Amino acid sequence: MADVLLEGRDLTKHYPISHGLLQRTVGWVRAVDGVSFTIERGKTLSLVGESGAGKTTTAKAVLLLERLTSGSILFEGKDLQRFSKSQLKTEYRPRVQAVQQNPWSSMNPRMRVRDIIAEPLVVNTRQSKKEVRSRVLELLAQVGIGADCAGHYPHEFSGGQRQRIAVARALALNPSLVVLDEPVSALDVSIRAQIMNLLKDLQAQYNLSYLVIAHNLATVRYMSHSVAIMYMGQIVEYGDAEELFERPLHPYTRALMSASLLTLPGDEDQGIKQIILSGEMPSPLNPPTGCRFHTRCIEARDVCSKVEPELIVKGKQRVRCHHVVYRRP
Amino acid sequence: MSAVNVMSGKGIEGSLRRAKIFQQLTLYIPAAVLALLVLAAIFAPFLAPYSPTKTALGQRLIPPFFIEGGSTAHLLGTDTLGRDILSRVIFGARVSLSVSLLVILITSTIGTVLGIIAGYLGGRTGTVLMRVTDVSLAFPAILIAILLAVVLGPSFKTVVLAISILGWAPYARLIRGEALRLREADFVAQARIIGSSPLRIMVRHIFPNIINPLIVIATLSVGLVILTEAALSYLGAGIPPTTPSWGAMVYDGRSLIDTAWWISLFPGMAIGLVVLSGNFLGDWLRDKLDPRLRQL
Amino acid sequence: MSKIILQVEGLHTVFFTRQGVVKAVDGVSFYVREGETFGIVGESGCGKTVTGLSILRLLPEPAGRIVGGKIILDGKNLLELSKKEMREYRGSMISMILQDPMTSLNPVYTIGDQIAESVRLHQNLKDDAVEKEVISALRLLKIPAPEMRLHDYPFQMSGGMRQRVVGAIAMSCHPRLLIADEPTTALDATIQAQYIALFKDVQRQTNVAIVFITHDFGVVAQMCHRVGVMYAGKIVETATTRELFKAPRHPYTSALINSVPRLDRKDNRLYSIEGQPPSMTDLPRGCRFFPRCSVARDVCREQEPGEVDIGGEHSVSCWRVS
Numbered sequence: 001m002a003d004v005l006l007e008g009r010d011l012t013k014h015y016p017i018s019h020g021l022l023q024r025t026v027g028w029v030r031a032v033d034g035v036s037f038t039i040e041r042g043k044t045l046s047l048v049g050e051s052g053a054g055k056t057t058t059a060k061a062v063l064l065l066e067r068l069t070s071g072s073i074l075f076e077g078k079d080l081q082r083f084s085k086s087q088l089k090t091e092y093r094p095r096v097q098a099v100q101q102n103p104w105s106s107m108n109p110r111m112r113v114r115d116i117i118a119e120p121l122v123v124n125t126r127q128s129k130k131e132v133r134s135r136v137l138e139l140l141a142q143v144g145i146g147a148d149c150a151g152h153y154p155h156e157f158s159g160g161q162r163q164r165i166a167v168a169r170a171l172a173l174n175p176s177l178v179v180l181d182e183p184v185s186a187l188d189v190s191i192r193a194q195i196m197n198l199l200k201d202l203q204a205q206y207n208l209s210y211l212v213i214a215h216n217l218a219t220v221r222y223m224s225h226s227v228a229i230m231y232m233g234q235i236v237e238y239g240d241a242e243e244l245f246e247r248p249l250h251p252y253t254r255a256l257m258s259a260s261l262l263t264l265p266g267d268e269d270q271g272i273k274q275i276i277l278s279g280e281m282p283s284p285l286n287p288p289t290g291c292r293f294h295t296r297c298i299e300a301r302d303v304c305s306k307v308e309p310e311l312i313v314k315g316k317q318r319v320r321c322h323h324v325v326y327r328r329p
Numbered sequence: 330m331s332a333v334n335v336m337s338g339k340g341i342e343g344s345l346r347r348a349k350i351f352q353q354l355t356l357y358i359p360a361a362v363l364a365l366l367v368l369a370a371i372f373a374p375f376l377a378p379y380s381p382t383k384t385a386l387g388q389r390l391i392p393p394f395f396i397e398g399g400s401t402a403h404l405l406g407t408d409t410l411g412r413d414i415l416s417r418v419i420f421g422a423r424v425s426l427s428v429s430l431l432v433i434l435i436t437s438t439i440g441t442v443l444g445i446i447a448g449y450l451g452g453r454t455g456t457v458l459m460r461v462t463d464v465s466l467a468f469p470a471i472l473i474a475i476l477l478a479v480v481l482g483p484s485f486k487t488v489v490l491a492i493s494i495l496g497w498a499p500y501a502r503l504i505r506g507e508a509l510r511l512r513e514a515d516f517v518a519q520a521r522i523i524g525s526s527p528l529r530i531m532v533r534h535i536f537p538n539i540i541n542p543l544i545v546i547a548t549l550s551v552g553l554v555i556l557t558e559a560a561l562s563y564l565g566a567g568i569p570p571t572t573p574s575w576g577a578m579v580y581d582g583r584s585l586i587d588t589a590w591w592i593s594l595f596p597g598m599a600i601g602l603v604v605l606s607g608n609f610l611g612d613w614l615r616d617k618l619d620p621r622l623r624q625l
Numbered sequence: 626m627s628k629i630i631l632q633v634e635g636l637h638t639v640f641f642t643r644q645g646v647v648k649a650v651d652g653v654s655f656y657v658r659e660g661e662t663f664g665i666v667g668e669s670g671c672g673k674t675v676t677g678l679s680i681l682r683l684l685p686e687p688a689g690r691i692v693g694g695k696i697i698l699d700g701k702n703l704l705e706l707s708k709k710e711m712r713e714y715r716g717s718m719i720s721m722i723l724q725d726p727m728t729s730l731n732p733v734y735t736i737g738d739q740i741a742e743s744v745r746l747h748q749n750l751k752d753d754a755v756e757k758e759v760i761s762a763l764r765l766l767k768i769p770a771p772e773m774r775l776h777d778y779p780f781q782m783s784g785g786m787r788q789r790v791v792g793a794i795a796m797s798c799h800p801r802l803l804i805a806d807e808p809t810t811a812l813d814a815t816i817q818a819q820y821i822a823l824f825k826d827v828q829r830q831t832n833v834a835i836v837f838i839t840h841d842f843g844v845v846a847q848m849c850h851r852v853g854v855m856y857a858g859k860i861v862e863t864a865t866t867r868e869l870f871k872a873p874r875h876p877y878t879s880a881l882i883n884s885v886p887r888l889d890r891k892d893n894r895l896y897s898i899e900g901q902p903p904s905m906t907d908l909p910r911g912c913r914f915f916p917r918c919s920v921a922r923d924v925c926r927e928q929e930p931g932e933v934d935i936g937g938e939h940s941v942s943c944w945r946v947s
Contacts, residue, residue, distance in 0.1 A: 050813035051784075063522050093524040106515040110537040110620060119533075120523040153620040158901050159669070173523070188668035189840055193884035193897035200894075215814055222886035222895065242891065259818040260888050264846050264867045274847075276822050277815045280783050296815075 003041040004077070005176055005209045006062065006096075011035045011071035013057050017285065029284045031057045033233035034071075039177065042203065044210040046220040046241070048256070049230035052281055055213050058230075059179050062211060063098055064088065094124050097170040101182035103162035107154040113140075113165055114150040120172040139168040143198065160191035167198065177209045184219060196222060217260040221245050229253050232284060232292040239317030249319040251299045291322065299323070356613050359606035366603065370422035377416035378404075381573045385411035390589050406591045408581065417573040418595050424574035426603070428488055429554040435493040437547050440500020441539070445531050447501065448508025459505065465498035471560065478566035488567050492557050496550075503546055507539040514538075541615050548611030552604040575600050627659040630834045631680070631802050636694035638672075638679045641687075647905045649675040649689070651858035654932075657802070660828060662835040664849030664866070666842065668902055672858045673838045677804045680836070681721055682711050698802060717747040720795040722788075724807040729791050730779040736763075736790045737775030740797050747798045762797040765827055766790070785816040789823070796827060806838045821847050842885055846870060851938065854878045857903055857913040864939040874941040877914045912944065920945060 013032040016025040032054040039045045047055040060066035062073060073080045075092055083092060097120070100106040107116050117136045121127055127135070137147050143164040154162055163183065170178050183199065184192040196219070202208060214220045220227060220241070227244050229237040229252065237250040248254045258275040277296045282288055288295050294304035303322050311320045369376055388411040392399040399406060405414040447458040474491035481487045511517060511534070520530050559576020561567030568574060575596040582592030616622045638650035650672045657663040665673045678684050679691055682703060696703040698718060706714065723729045731739060740759045744750065750758065756775075763771035766789040779787055788808060795803055805824075809817040821844065828835060837848055845852055845866065852869050853860040854877065862875040873879040883896040900917045909915055915925040924944050934940045 050815060065518060065521060089524055093522075096522075098519070098522045100515050100519060102515060106519050108516045108520075108534050108538070110618075111533075119520070119525070123523055123525050123529065155621045160901065169519075169523070188902075189842065189881055190668055190884060190898040191901075193886075193895035194899070196886070197895055197897055217814075218886040218888040221888055222892050245888065256814055257888060259814040260843065262843055262846050262870070262887065262889075264870055265850065265865075266867050274818060274822075276818050278819075280785055280816060281813075 002038075004038050005041045005075070006039045006211075007074040008035060008037045008058070008062070009072050009074065011058060011061055011073070012069045013054075013061065013066060014069045027285060030233050030287065031284065032061070032068075035228075035230070035233075035235055037228055037235070037238065039209050039211055040225070041176070041209055042207040043225040044203070044212055044223055046212040046214055046224040046227045047230055048214055048217065048220055048227060050215060050281060052232070052284060053230040054233040055230050056181065059098075059181060059211060059213050062177075063096060063179055064093065090124075094120070094173040095176045096179065097173060097175040097177075098179040098181065099163070099166045099170050099183050102186050103154075103159050103166055104186070106166055107162065109154055111153070112150070113145075113152055113154065113157075116154070116165065117169045117172055120169060124173055135172065136168075139172060140165075142171070142202070143168045158191075159187050160194060163187060163191075163195050164198065167195075167202070171202065171206070174206070175208070177211060179211045179213070181213045182215070183212070185214070185216065192219075199223070217245075217257055229256065232281060232287055234292065234320060235311065235318075236293065236320045237317065238311070238319075243316055247317070249314055249317055249324050250293075250321050251297050252293050255296075255298075291320075299325075355609050359609040362602055362606045363610065366422050366599070367426065369419050370426050373420045373423060377413075377419045379413040379416045381412065381417045381420035382571050383412065387411065390585075392589070393591050393595075396591075405595050406589075408578075408592045409585070409589070414578075414591060414595050417578060418575070418599055421573040421575045421578060421596060422599065424485070424568055424572060425555050425558065425576065425600070428485070428492070428558050428574075429551050429603075431489050432492045432496060432554045433547050433550060435489070436496040436550075437500050437543060439493075439497035441504050441536070441543060443497065444501040444504025445508045445535050445539070448505040449512050449531050449535055450527065451509075451512070455505075458501070462498045462501045462505075465495045466502070468495055470495045470557070471564065471566075474561050475564060475566045478561070483566055483569055485568055488558055488561055491561060491566070492554055496554070499550075500543070500546060503542055504539055507542055508535050511535050511538055540618055544611045544615045544618075548604075548607045551607045552600060555600050555603070627661070627832075629656045630659045630699055631657045631836070632695070632697040633676075633680065634695040634697070636676065636679055636696065637692045638675050638684065638689060639692050640675075640689045642906075645906045648858055648908070649905065650679060652694075653853075653855075653858075653860050654694075655853050655860060655863060657834045657836060659801070659834050660832040661851065662828065662837050662849045664837045664839065664845040664852040665855055665860075666839055666845050666852055667855035668840060670902060670905065671855045673840075673855050674806055676855070677721070677806050677836060677838050680802075680804060681715060681719060683715075683721075713747070716743055716800070717798045718800055719802045719804065720798070720800040722791050722795050722803065722805040722808045724810050727784070727787070727811070730787060732779055735776050735778055736782070736793075740775070740790070740794050743794050743797050758797060762793040763790075765796055765830065766793045767823055767826075768793065785812055785820065788812060788820060792824070792827070796831065796833070799831065800833060802834045802836070804836045804838070807840070808837075809844055810839070810841070817844070818847075824848070842870075842882065854881070857908060858905065859913060859942065861914065861943070862939075862941045865937070868937065868939055874935065874939070874946050875914075875943050876918050876920050876945070880919070912942075 011032055012034055014028040014030050017027045017029060018024060019026040035054065035058055037045060047058060049055050057066055061068050080092065114136050117139055118132050121132050121135060136150060140147055140150060145161060145164055157165065180199065184195050187195060203210060212220065212223055224241040226239060227241045228235045229250065231252050237244065237248070237253045244253070245257070248257055255275045255277050263274055275298065279296050282295055290305040290307055291309050294300040297304065301323065309320045309322045311318050314324050388407050389409055391403050391407045393406040394401050394404050403413050405418065407413055443458050447455040473494055477491045478487050517530060517534055520534050555576050558567060558574060559580050562570060562574060562577035563580045567577065570577060578596035579593045582589065586593055634654050636650050636653045637648065640647040640649050653676055655663060665676060667673045680696055684690065691704060703711065703714065737759055740762055741755050744755050744758045759775055760771045763775060768774055768786065768789050782790065809820050812820060839845060849866050851863065851865050853863045854875065856877050862869070862873065862878045869878065870882060873882055880896065880898045884898060886892055886895055898917055903909055903913060903916065911927050912925040912930055915921050918925065922944060930942045930944045932940050932942045933946050935946060
């Protein structure tokens with residue numbers, strides 16, 4: 001039995017749409033609609049999808065920044081709903097930290113780096129000033145920032161260095177899970193590899209679990225142990241990263257992979273053809289009947305527009321499609 | 330001939346140096362002006378050549394010394410009651426500076442606190458606070474002031490209270506907008522993730538980042554406060570008219586502006602100097618408090 | 626081979642800042658043929674955007690200035706045109722697409738009005754002729770039901786559709802050269818693939834030359850015929866796209882290509898280039914990549930390498946190659 005750190009069961013988040021003078025609720029946006037996943041200790045789960053897929057809302061729910069409409073989150077087997085407010089504050093929050101996408105906006109521009117990294121300690125522990133200072137220096141060393149930079153302000157650093165500082169802040173409380181929201185997408189290409197390698201090293205060193213939010217599949221393949229592909233609030237394919245990328249079962253996964261593969265001019269002559277989806281993700285106010293992907297699916301049949309497919313188990317993978325076939329992208 | 334101009338390196342060095350000198354002048358001159366005015370206010374009894382309230386009907390409406398008919402006995406001339414303008418400007422600094430300083434301190438504090446609470450906490454508290462703010466903005470301030478003067482009697486305290494009682498509302502409106510924007514900032518989300526309390530977030534993360542607009546609106550309101558004080562005096566709801574204040578002096582000279590313009594001009598210039606110096610110093614303070622600009 | 630439409634020679638652009646003079650573009654040369662896409666790929670601050678703005682002469686003045694070089698578009702040096710002549714060139718001969726479709730459209734005008742404005746500026750047409758041009762521009766970018774969509778406001782459209790409208794504005798006056806600065810960066814993966822396919826099609830129809838500025842190697846591979854890799858104000862390697870990926874000669878290019886994770890294989894550890902790009906106010910004396918280069922020699926520290934043509938439209942600035 002795998003060592004499960006965090007489990008999401010049937011997570012659902014519906015936003016009301018209000019209209020008119022009286023702000024009557026006229027409908028619901030189903031931003032997250034029955035999403036279940038498990039994150040194992042020391043492993044990485046990636047949520048992948050385009051904007052509007054619901055991956056950020058799911059991550060926010062895990063970080064307690066969003067209240068769920070229904071569903072439950074289990075942390076080390078215990079339901080968060082059973083946690084009292086003070087238990088959440090002392091037993092959950094400090095153990096689930098985050099690194100955000102944009103290192104230019106994730107830090108208070110008026111605070112010094114040492115205060116930014118110290119803040120989690122100041123808020124959550126009663127360590128003395130001296131203890132805090134030595135922990136900050138230790139963290140800085142761990143992410144490869146010189147101790148002489150502790151007194152600087154965020155704007156004095158490059159994007160890559162800032163992201164290292166953000167990682168140091170996330171590690172300050174020795175968390176078990178770190179939510180990484182597009183951790184490298186705002187960085188320069190030559191810096192991305194540095195940060196991804198750093199994150200992998202830290203994972204191995206501290207047995208950290210990561211929940212990665214990403215849209216770049218190549219990044220995801222490098223970082224993850226398991227992957228969930230999301231489309232319009234639902235998981236359409238979920239499984240072990242290696243198998244999923246070797247044997248993508250859902251047509252949407254194949255299209256996403258095709259869009260992320262490196263195709264060079266001249267490749268087309270060698271029979272490598274990109275799948276280009278037509279149209280765009282439909283409005284979440286008015287999701288399509290049947291399979292939510294059928295409006296863009298190149299393999300859609302009649303049944304797809306009528307019956308909503310369930311997430312079915314296919315080998316070690318789970319997939320939400322009526323006619324699962326294996327085809328290499 | 331190429332249409333693209335090439336600027337020589339020397340020209341750049343020079344213009345950078347000039348910019349630096351200009352930058353320093355915009356700090357030192359306003360600072361010196363304000364310091365002089367504050368000193369004048371403190372040491373008014375020693376500096377002023379005459380008593381500011383002493384009337385001399387025989388010496389009415391003497392123009393300033395540089396105009397024909399003026400004399401060095403009254404450098405800036407006299408008013409309709411023969412009072413020395415220079416002495417009144419010096420003494421007037423006391424009322425005008427202290428009223429504006431106090432009022433700005435009170436209003437910006439109340440406005441900032443309410444604005445941050447309304448903006449960050451939002452919800453029902455925020456809505457209620459903002460409705461109160463809207464009502465305060467819509468209410469005729471003069472009416473409240475007169476009412477207060479009637480109830481409490483005209484005095485320095487009444488004036489400060491009367492201007493402050495509604496004066497916080499523009500601050501609250503502006504600061505709420507900023508706080509609303511900052512509530513969605515990534516670093517505020519991060520503060521919540523690490524478990525910071527709402528109070529800590531408002532004090533440590535929201536407040537330091539609204540200082541810029543706060544300074545701008547505070548320095549801009551200096552002139553407004555001085556003139557409101559004058560309006561109150563004029564309506565008899567202010568500080569008793571025997572105590573000189575710049576605003577009241579400007580009002581006094583209003584009807585004689587085409588003949589005895591010096592009655593209004595000199596206190597008006599004093600107000601202008603304070604507002605201008607305040608704005609320059611505000612800009613400097615804003616840059617000084619912003620770590621992103623400090624190194625430059 | 627088709628005719629060269631744009632030739633940039635020894636372009637130098639500097640910025641005057643409080644910290645000193647920044648040589649943002651320091652001797653950049655390249656050319657683009659009709660119907661060809663030339664990619665400029667590089668990291669933030671390498672000068673790729675400034676290169677694009679220099680060609681359009683849209684630098685933020687007076688801080689930014691072109692201090693040397695030639696930009697020859699269809700036989701005319703753009704740097705010798707007067708401001709007024711340049712304004713006429715912009716839009717009609719050259720146009721530009723910017724990164725963010727949210728901010729490059731004005732929210733208070735319909736998209737039809739915004740395209741029409743650009744058409745009217747450069748062509749003296751009657752109203753119904755203008756409308757025809759607007760609709761044909763929308764059709765060129767494959768915007769469905771153009772007769773209806775032209776009454777839409779930007780907020781009524783998705784990000785992908787808005788970026789198509791931006792493209793329609795840029796193409797509305799039939800420019801010979803299009804400068805596209807990260808036009809797909811703000812788009813989702815599947816929409817990005819759509820947009821690139823669409824633009825290849827637009828290029829086939831109009832034979833427009835495109836200078837495509839991006840940081841994304843994947844996009845370069847899909848979109849460009851030839852690529853210039855820029856580092857710290859200089860183009861360090863130029864080659865046809867296939868050659869650049871299959872046989873890169875500059876250590877920076879190969880390091881960048883190696884450091885990008887691949888979807889088609891499992892990497893256990895990514896190759897990473899240590900350090901940061903140099904500060905543009907304090908460039909190294911010799912080769913600009915020298916401090917981060919794993920194969921540097923003594924000469925790299927002392928002298929800047931010149932550009933060497935190694936044949937087959939491939940040129941490199943590196944001491945190892947010369």
